[in-house]
Ligand SMILES: Nc1ncnc2c1ncn2[C@@H]1O[C@H](COP(=O)(O)OP(=O)(O)O)[C@@H](O)[C@H]1O
């Protein structure tokens with residue numbers, strides 16, 4: 194990322210600091226030395242490019258410049274020609290973070306020339322996701338994707354990832370966007386409301402326009418002004434069964450992404466966009482499914498929170514690297530088990546964090562999220578894997594469900610249901626041997642939720658045959 198940082202921006206920030214400290218601007222020769230050093234040039238090359246003599250640049254400019262910059266930057270940092278770039282990168286980063294923080298405090302405002310609306314989640318300690326961020330930047334900056342959907346279970350880190358992405362993009366290519374809008378959606382949000390908010394943010398006059406006219410107004414605006422729009426938590430937006438709402442959000446997305454432009458809409462959602470929006474060929478978007486943190490980053494996170502030892506790996510595996518789940522369980526281990534993962538495992542306890550629980554409550558409780566067959570599959574898997582095996586082969590699943598439901602099962606329906614569950618990261622498939630029959634399992638936390646059924650949402654309508662003494 195660092196190589197992308199814009200040098201002019203760096204100079205601007207540095208010059209401001211130098212001015213404050215010394216009361217003067219940087220000289221032309223000093224700027225030449227800074228620019229050259231930033232680009233890895235030696236004095237000879239800088240001299241050739243700038244027309245000054247090498248001796249002058251080295252002794253007359255460079256040497257006092259490093260001393261002065263060391264003082265300006267402070268904190269005991271010794272600026273030298275070779276260390277200039279990493280030091281300046283840090284300075285710029287701090288400067289931006291400061292601006293972002295100030296922004297969070299008074300909600301809307303300016304970062305550089307970018308007008309920002311909405312409250313981004315605060316990025317504190319952030320682990321891993323280097324590749325995701327790199328890929329996203331490529332999709333946005335190079336391929337000019339107009340719509341990207343990030344899906345994944347609750348608490349896996351979708352919102353934080355996008356906040357981090359925005360932070361880095363602001364840092365590397367400031368002023369790229371005229372607007373950055375973060376819209377956190379709740380159960381009470383609607384497409385109409387999103388549209389109205391955007392119109393207000395862009396300061397457009399919607400008069401008495403109808404829905405479609407408002408969409409073209411918006412479309413026009415984001416075609417001519419570069420905007421980054423985040424719709425965070427899109428799963429909240431609609432009852433997935435309501436076809437009219439689906440059509441409305443399709444109109445919204447088609448209207449805003451049909452023509453190639455420099456703006457981008459990022460949607461985060463616990464369920465794939467296809468399930469909330471009526472998607473036809475006219476609406477093309479990139480869909481990325483976010484999994485937990487990779488093992489190395491997750492272990493780093495555990496270390497940082499005071500856990501250590503061989504068992505970290507197992508803990509990460511149990512919680513599938515889900516950062517918010519790991520945070521909750523780490524807290525428990527520290528509080529109740531003196532920081533010993535081994536002792537925690539001895540009690541065969543599985544902790545469900547509030548975010549994942551909220552998500553599962555929604556999936557099981559809210560009409561339209563999981564149909565009866567999908568629920569039955571999950572219950573069957575939970576009960577079976579709690580007996581002995583970790584993965585249930587497809588054929589066993591078919592037979593077991595037939596018996597359980599006491600009816601003829603359409604295989605194509607079953608396959609479709611499994612696909613949906615997999616897309617929502619609710620079931621796991623074994624993909625170790627591609628030639629083998631597919632087999633299915635549940636993440637331990639999901640299994641625990643189903644068997645414990647904390648709110649009575651799982652077993653309530655779907656079946657009365659809750660088994661009582663399973664081990665979990
Ligand atoms: N990459 C990460 N590094 C450190 N902590 C993370 C990371 N991603 C998520 N978290 C933690 O998990 C919590 C949930 O993340 P969030 O982005 O809100 O999940 P989602 O939007 O997928 O529901 C965050 O508040 C943070 O504490």
Ligand SMILES: [Mg+2]
Nearest residue numbers: 351352425426
């Ligand atoms: Mg979120």
